[in-house]
Amino acid sequence: MFMFKAKMEEIAKKKDTKIVLALDFPFISLNSQKSLFHKAKNVIDEVYPHICAVKINHHLVLPLGTFQGVKKLIEIIHEKNLPVIMDCKANDIGATNKVIAEYYYSAGFDAIIANPFVGWDEGLKPIFDMAKKMHRGVILLVYMSHKGAQEGYGQFIYDKGKEEKIAQYVSFARKALKWGADGVVVGATVPEKIKEIHNILGDKIPIYSPGIGIQGGRGISALNAGASYLIVGRSITLAENPNETVKKLIEKLKMS
């Protein structure tokens, strides 16, 4: 464990960038898979010098297939010495979670995102066990970037052990420490929560922050609040010039 975390730190430092590219594209007709693959490859070819990792979601796994198109993309990304994260938000019973992790890690993913709502025993433990066995990472959702996140991640719960009422995301941040997660996801749309969660995690677990640009979050606010990495998707992938866009974003972050 923690190999993934160390790899991320090393690459981000060496390349002086905290941008994780979310390689997402809108739905396109199913007989245009070749063009989707090439679109994805072109964006990687353009922006790889300015990013520290790539995050892949169902936008590519569903149309291209994990062991067909996506595995090839992972190989291309690995050739550029970048780790690849699968944003599958694993959220099932342990036996199923184990299979999900095994397939994604076997396809070459360096880390997967999982949802702590399912708990440890017969929930996420098999994912952490598989990650340990295959020397990969697990990143936990702690507070999502969309508005409705407050209904679940923001609800108040009674912590039996400590006999106190705490926010769900506080409980998840504590679990991330206890379970040895390699990272947590906290939306850039809630910088005050990033700060609170960073105070719990310290420098032990990095915060990955999505929701910049189109979802309304500001990269600089997320970083100032304690995020280590910014996950950015459509602002880059749908830009006319992804390379210029990512360079400008980095410059803006450095100047702020």
Ligand code: XMP
């Ligand atoms: P955009 O285009 O909005 O893409 O920059 C963001 C990417 O990140 C995903 N996303 C999340 N993933 N927790 C996650 O694990 C979150 O809170 C979250 N918010 C956004 C989104 O699906 C897209 O791939």
